[in-house]
């Protein structure tokens with residue numbers, strides 16, 4: 298089934314209106330009513346591939362498009378402003394709006410090996426972009442072949458082969474293609490040659506500094522979750538699966554659910570936080586509990602567990618009774634409480650943690666907030 302939907306261009310095909318290569322199969326991929334489901338594509342003689350996720354009701358890709366391009370990790374306030382302006386441009390020109398992005402995030406492939414670098418998974422980014430009102434998300438596979446394409450080749454052989462592009466909208470700091478040579482200026486020259494316009498927008502800032510995914514990730518890793526929320530325009534949320542821990546907590550009087558998040562997921566390096574934890578049930582959400590959460594290996598027990606090498610969030614779900622093992626948990630960080638630290642006695646550890654749980658219960662509630670907050 299997928300093969301039928303793959304498309305390719307004839308490498309010798311001439312450039313036509315708008316710079317769009319005529320596709321070998323003559324048309325852009327038809328969605329055939331399968332709205333929301335990504336449709337794979339392959340262009341530029343196999344050098345570029347990816348998928349298109351259409352919004353509901355968008356059943357084909359024909360027609361003219363405004364394209365907002367970037368990684369969009371976090372979908373922070375700057376990204377939302379860019380998309381708002383791109384939407385306005387699309388409306389003015391009678392075009393549809395596509396978000397053009399890359400999977401995996403180029404920063405994960407080209408950037409410094411920094412770990413914990415992802416505020417959103419590719420799927421979350423795609424769903425978020427569609428929720429923000431784009432008509433389609435075009436996600437190019439960020440392969441070595443794609444990374445090696447210069448900006449002109451990317452526009453001509455990859456993007457214009459998939460969409461008939463009228464306008465490209467990017468932030469003023471944006472760089473596309475090999476060696477990051479595709480600045481707004483260079484893309485504008487490409488547009489003159491290939492038949493599209495380029496809007497390079499000033500970056501939205503907060504406190505005199507541009508809002509970027511890099512800035513947001515730095516704040517998160519330093520534990521400054523409230524400041525990160527100010528840039529994101531919402532609280533940070535990390536998702537993981539609940540696994541068995543060492544079982545110490547039960548005897549302390551504060552049972553903990555051990556939420557293992559992906560090693561690439563951007564969460565604080567360490568610290569104790571007041572959170573809300575939403576658990577998935579069999580056919581939907583089970584509920585959402587206030588929780589005091591320790592992030593990272595508990596310093597008092599460092600090196601004592603096979604779990605230690607992985608990213609661990611230990612959550613005491615306030616008012617939760619039941620078996621949470623194996624469940625998917627979404628941990629929303631509301632407030633930093635303190636740094637994690639080693640304790641010289643278990644009594645001091647227990648007293649301190651119970652204090653953190655008490656503060657969280659008084660501030661966020663004593664039970665499932667979806668069920669009214671009554672334990």
Ligand SMILES: Cc1cc2nc3c(=O)[nH]c(=O)nc-3n(C[C@H](O)[C@H](O)[C@H](O)COP(=O)(O)O)c2cc1C
Pocket residue numbers: 542543544545546547551552553555569570589590591594595596597598611612613636637638639640646650653654
């Ligand atoms: C809110 C909270 C704060 C915590 N703070 C610390 C801490 O500062 N230092 C530390 O060594 N462990 C800390 N812990 C971790 C406990 O030591 C840990 O939950 C306990 O060992 C139980 O682990 P287990 O049930 O997975 O075996 C904290 C746990 C929670 C829930």
Ligand SMILES: Nc1ncnc2c1ncn2[C@@H]1O[C@H](COP(=O)(O)OP(=O)(O)OP(=O)(O)O)[C@@H](O)[C@H]1O
Pocket residue numbers: 365366367368369370374375376378379404466467468469470471498499500501502507508509510511512
């Ligand atoms: N604060 C902002 N205001 C407006 N546009 C922005 C802002 N930040 C990023 N953009 C633009 O949004 C698109 C997607 O952003 P992208 O994820 O590539 O950059 P970023 O958020 O600055 O991430 P990073 O810090 O990893 O470079 C790009 O065109 C980018 O220039």
